[in-house]
Amino acid sequence: MEGMMRYRIGDIVEGTVTGIQPYGAFVQLDQTTQGLVHISECRSAYIKQVQDELKVGQKIQVMILDIDEYDQKISLSQRSIQDLQDIKDADFTEKHTFESTYHVYWTNQHLNIGFETISKHLNQSLQEALVKLRQ
Template identity: 45%
Template sequence: MSYTIGQKVEGIITGIQPYGIFVQLDDHVQGLVHISEITYGYVEDIKNKHKVGEKVEVVIMDIDEYSKKISLSIRSANMGSLKKSKGRTYHPRYSNLKSERGFQSLEEKMPQWIDETLKYLEKNTR
């Protein structure tokens, strides 16, 4: 079978290493899911998340032109399970949606901090 980048396929886990999971796509093709492509967030021990022989859905992230090695992603295949925010899918890594985090909270607190600092300086520099 011929595979293309971006294609979603099902495979069977054939091996687990500290750096990733090997997935058999068909009788002749195997790929690697790097630990960073297993799920969003930190993975302490891959063996706690997946087992050899388990069926997984993966997305083909890259096919090396020369070695024909295939890079896979489980987390990209599971994007449908991501949180919804304001009716849109929230993608933690590539989101351009404004959120409550980031510099907004600094912007809101800055005037208060400046006032407190000025009062402190005024009181303690006399």
């Protein structure tokens, strides 16, 4: 447990692949701490088998996604590091244009109806929604 305490979610650390299972790879982070890179966290594309991406004994960089101190498990990601690098490598000002999108969300918070069923206020809610949509 002491080894887990030195890590934080979002940390990028180096570890050694110690075992491979159909669902992912175990990575030793230090002498007492091991985590799992789930198959979906190996890379951003589909992979059929973990062995296609990682080998036992291989040193890899991983990001800590989650630390479950109760179950003594650490979830790791290699994909997150690759995705971060892709973002850093991209020159968004020249290669990409982003449109500003304005979203309008309608709620019934202002009605103060508490936990009454929606069916009691359906007509009122529909009328208010139609008015807002036409604006």
